[in-house]
Amino acid sequence: MARRPTIKDIARRAGVSESAVSFALNDRPGVSDGTRARVRRVAEELGWHPNSAARALAGERSGAVGLVLARPAHTLGVESFFLQLVSGIQEVLSAGRTALLFQVVDDIDAECALYRRWWAERRVDGVLVVDPRTQDPRPELLARLGLPAVTVGGTGAPGPLSSVWADDARAMARVVDHLHGLGHRRITHIAGLPGLAHTARRIASLRVEAAARGLGPREVHSVVTDYSDAEGAAATRRVLAEPEPPTALVYDNDVMAVAGSAVAAELGIAVPGRLSIVAWDDSALCRVTHPRLTALVRDTAGFGRLAAEELLTVLAGGPPRTREGEQPRLEPRESTAPPPAAY
Structure with a gap:
């Protein structure tokens, strides 16, 4: 394996002292413009890059931001939402030559422990916090540590951290309005993980929208899952076996909606x-399934870009604030229609 080039190698090739190389590479005074240009050219030829650990010890930025996901690992390979979100995040970070450090952990306690370690070791300059909880210790912890952070998917209410958010309540209202307008009066929401703030918001919004139309919990209700196709399918079987089964199902992601369609x-x-x-998030799965699934369409990659841009703003010294992402729109397709007269 080839040895990594060092400052000594650059100094030898450029014909200058090691201190001159340090001055040139760190934009410090003490060398001429010509020497600075020659040193940088040699460093590039040798493939030299600064040691992030050494830079951290010197109090400089690490050049990386972190993203931790505390979800069952088996759900990540089948859900398109996070792939699209990360693609948007990476697009912005790559343009600024900032690395993304991504890690999956078992639970929220492990996530908090990782934040403490990353900050102590200066592994990251900031973090993107996903999946806000109804009882969430992370904002207070990050504020106490002084670790810059942006919450992705918050409520829109001011808090200790900057946040980007989407209005889940309005999105659910659109779904209920569509189904109710078609004549559906028995609607079941196959929700995601309990404890997540957006799951709670969607469930609460469904209840409010149902009550506004004179429908109670017997007719309209939610069941929680882990977002996987297996649990989505199992939940579908259970609700369709009820004495008065629903005439419409709303799934919190595309994978569960496709699994539910297969069960039907x-x-x-x-x-x-x-x-x-109805699927909450549109994807290629929704568009190639037969019949094509009615879905909420939103620019998830754009939401990721918004989150990354906000974190870079925070790292540049910007104050905490909230920014709303693009509102999802409902795309009616062949999977929704009026219920049969007998129902």
Whole structure:
């Protein structure tokens, strides 16, 4: 394996002292413009890059930001949301030559411990905090540590951290309005992980929208899952086996919606003839499934870009603030229709 080039190698090749190399590479006075240019050219030829650990010890930035995900690992490979979110984040960070340090952990306690270690070791300059909880210790911890952070998917209310958010309540209102307008009166929401703030907001919004239309918890309710296709399918089987099954199902992600559609087909329940299906997040899966699934369409990559831009603003000294992402729009497709008259 080739040895990594050092400052000594650059000094030898450029014909200058090691201190001159240090001055040149760190934009410090003490060398001429010509020497600075020659040193940088040699460093590039040798493939030299600064040691991030050494820079951290010197009090300089690490050049990286962190993203920790405390979710069941088996759900990550099938859900498109985080892939799109990270692609948007990476687009902004790459343009600024900032690295993204990503790690999956078991739970919120492990996530908090990782933040403490990263900050103590100066591994990251800031973090993007995803999946806000209803009872969330992370904002207070990060504020206490002094670790710059942006919450992705907050409520929009001011807090100790900057945040980017989307209005889940308005999005759910659009879904209920669509289904109710078609004539559906028995609607079940196959929700995501309990304890997540956006899960709670969607459930609460569903109740409010149902009550506004004279529908109670017997007709309209939510069941929670882990976002996986397996739990989405299992929840679908349970609710369709009820004495008065729903005529419409709203799934919190695309994967569960596709799994639910497959369960309906297996049970001989026609979509949308006897059952309407809505997916919260649109994806290629929703568009290639037969019938194509009605879905909430939003620019998830754009939401990631917004989050990364806000974190860079915070790192530049900007004050905490909230920024709202693009409002999702409902895209009606072939999976929703009026319920049969018998229902």
